[in-house]
Amino acid sequence: MTSWGGAYYGGANNLFTAGERPITVDDQRVIDAIRMMRSFIEGEEANTLDGYPQICPSAVVQWTEQQSLNPFAGGEAVSNRNWSYAIAETGTEDAFGENLGVMTRPYAVSQQEAQYSDIGGTAAALGGWNLAVSPFSNREEESLQVLEAFANREVMLTVFRLGGFLPPNLELVGDADPSEVGPVARYADVVTSASENAIPRPATDLWPEQSALIYQAVNAAYRGAQAPEAAMNDLANELEQSEVEVS
Amino acid sequence: MATDADDGTGTDTEPVTDGGTLTGGETGTSHGHERTGNAVVNWMENLSEAAYAYLLLLPAFALLTLIAFYPMIRTFVMSLRANQTRGLDPLGGFVGLENYIDILTGNARLARQFLDVGLTSSFPFIELGTPFFQQALFVTLAFAVISVVVETVIGFGQAYVLDQEFTGRRWVRVAIILPWAVPIVIQGMIFFLLFQPTVGFGSDLMQSLGIFSGTPLANSQDAFIIILVADIWKSSAFMALLILAGLQSVDRSLYDVARVAGASPWQRFKLITLPLVMPALLVAMLFRTMDAMRVYGLIESTAGCTTVPSLSCLVVEAMFGGTRIYATAAAVAFATALVIGLIIGVYVLLFRDTDGGMY
Numbered sequence: 001m002t003s004w005g006g007a008y009y010g011g012a013n014n015l016f017t018a019g020e021r022p023i024t025v026d027d028q029r030v031i032d033a034i035r036m037m038r039s040f041i042e043g044e045e046a047n048t049l050d051g052y053p054q055i056c057p058s059a060v061v062q063w064t065e066q067q068s069l070n071p072f073a074g075g076e077a078v079s080n081r082n083w084s085y086a087i088a089e090t091g092t093e094d095a096f097g098e099n100l101g102v103m104t105r106p107y108a109v110s111q112q113e114a115q116y117s118d119i120g121g122t123a124a125a126l127g128g129w130n131l132a133v134s135p136f137s138n139r140e141e142e143s144l145q146v147l148e149a150f151a152n153r154e155v156m157l158t159v160f161r162l163g164g165f166l167p168p169n170l171e172l173v174g175d176a177d178p179s180e181v182g183p184v185a186r187y188a189d190v191v192t193s194a195s196e197n198a199i200p201r202p203a204t205d206l207w208p209e210q211s212a213l214i215y216q217a218v219n220a221a222y223r224g225a226q227a228p229e230a231a232m233n234d235l236a237n238e239l240e241q242s243e244v245e246v247s
Numbered sequence: 248m249a250t251d252a253d254d255g256t257g258t259d260t261e262p263v264t265d266g267g268t269l270t271g272g273e274t275g276t277s278h279g280h281e282r283t284g285n286a287v288v289n290w291m292e293n294l295s296e297a298a299y300a301y302l303l304l305l306p307a308f309a310l311l312t313l314i315a316f317y318p319m320i321r322t323f324v325m326s327l328r329a330n331q332t333r334g335l336d337p338l339g340g341f342v343g344l345e346n347y348i349d350i351l352t353g354n355a356r357l358a359r360q361f362l363d364v365g366l367t368s369s370f371p372f373i374e375l376g377t378p379f380f381q382q383a384l385f386v387t388l389a390f391a392v393i394s395v396v397v398e399t400v401i402g403f404g405q406a407y408v409l410d411q412e413f414t415g416r417r418w419v420r421v422a423i424i425l426p427w428a429v430p431i432v433i434q435g436m437i438f439f440l441l442f443q444p445t446v447g448f449g450s451d452l453m454q455s456l457g458i459f460s461g462t463p464l465a466n467s468q469d470a471f472i473i474i475l476v477a478d479i480w481k482s483s484a485f486m487a488l489l490i491l492a493g494l495q496s497v498d499r500s501l502y503d504v505a506r507v508a509g510a511s512p513w514q515r516f517k518l519i520t521l522p523l524v525m526p527a528l529l530v531a532m533l534f535r536t537m538d539a540m541r542v543y544g545l546i547e548s549t550a551g552c553t554t555v556p557s558l559s560c561l562v563v564e565a566m567f568g569g570t571r572i573y574a575t576a577a578a579v580a581f582a583t584a585l586v587i588g589l590i591i592g593v594y595v596l597l598f599r600d601t602d603g604g605m606y
Binding site for chain 2: 207241
């Protein structure tokens, strides 16, 4: 969606303030992104986009990320969109080794052409965890020490080395010892570029609720159970109702 | 056990005051009229049969109150308050039955709705807001009715076969009961993998027969059928087991008499087997209905709760979905309990006159 210049709530600056923000999921850019996915799944069918061939099995609509990695790791698919841990998994010598190629996501609409700020161009979903101290905590000092520990260079590198999770401080990617970090080190420039262009999820307190509405509507549109326009219009109404709760 | 005759002899004791000094039973020895020296035992022996039965049921009832009724009442109280997504207080102000109106009109803050039907002016006067198999109430009721009916029929057939004398009967019994031993998650994985297009043959087979779409686990109607079949495969064994117990308690000589009297096999079944097995059959059906109304694990381990939402699914999603909508969760939970209670009520009412009784 982002690489098509589409967005849930307009520009990236609206991501974290639920309540009074525009709902833009019924935008033509979002609908085009869905139609492209339908082309990838169905080929030339209703509600698909010209010029995009069928490239994936229809079963993708009932797969989760890990299930979609299996055919790729098994040598039955030429490409797979996944997280950096997938590089660690398939880039080892006993898997694909140096034959594994990694690239940032291609895009249809550049950042300059996009209607909203910081949307468009290559993009990756920003994964990971946010740590915060509760304002009601009576052990603020100790909590802050924990947070500081996670910001420590050595801790970040250890997490990177052991789990393949990229450090929040991207400069450390270059600093890490390639022999310790494993296959990800070979693709340091790509993962750095992906991280620089990562877009966070709209992680407000309403996000779990909204995320369920969104994946359901998008999945129904991919399957062809609903036309993309109708699915996104319904979704926009549902999101509006959800936003009213906190405005 | 206390009898009416004991009541007469017990009138000269002092049950009320002695009952108050439980630990000091010996202090009453000076009265010299205690047969056992224990006021409590005396008091209990002098109770009528019914009162004694109630006394024995009291601990169980107290436990039930504590672990079932108290949480239910708390849930109901919670469901009368507003959702409060932010702030210290997990619940908002009193809103009456608003949460119930929302879940019954398809306006709850849930990805799948409890019930979502609207009224129209033309036949059949109601229309579905979302597809039938995406509304939790319909999914659960359809699942319960179809699965229990089919499981009863298949279970009865299996039990009837197992009740006959033949060599190798022991092994056939084991084979029939085997699915019941499979854990729910494993059972779910079996059917999940069966319908993964690259793994199992289920999708291709059913698609070539024109029954399923290409991705049955993402399609609500197909996934409902898969879950139904998975449940029937497993639970028919349970029905067979209970009905077999009923069949084996039937006195064989009744059949001999019937045969001598010239009754046909159908008459023997209808007039001897069925009435005698009925109590066991009804208990088995009641158990299965309750189980089916609560279905959750099987769904979660095959197609997932968004594809096939059951009532329990909705409670779990509302409570643990991430966004704080505890009042909605409470309303869905209480409404679910009500629906299950109603269904059980129907059983009790319909079958109260049956020989052997339901309760």
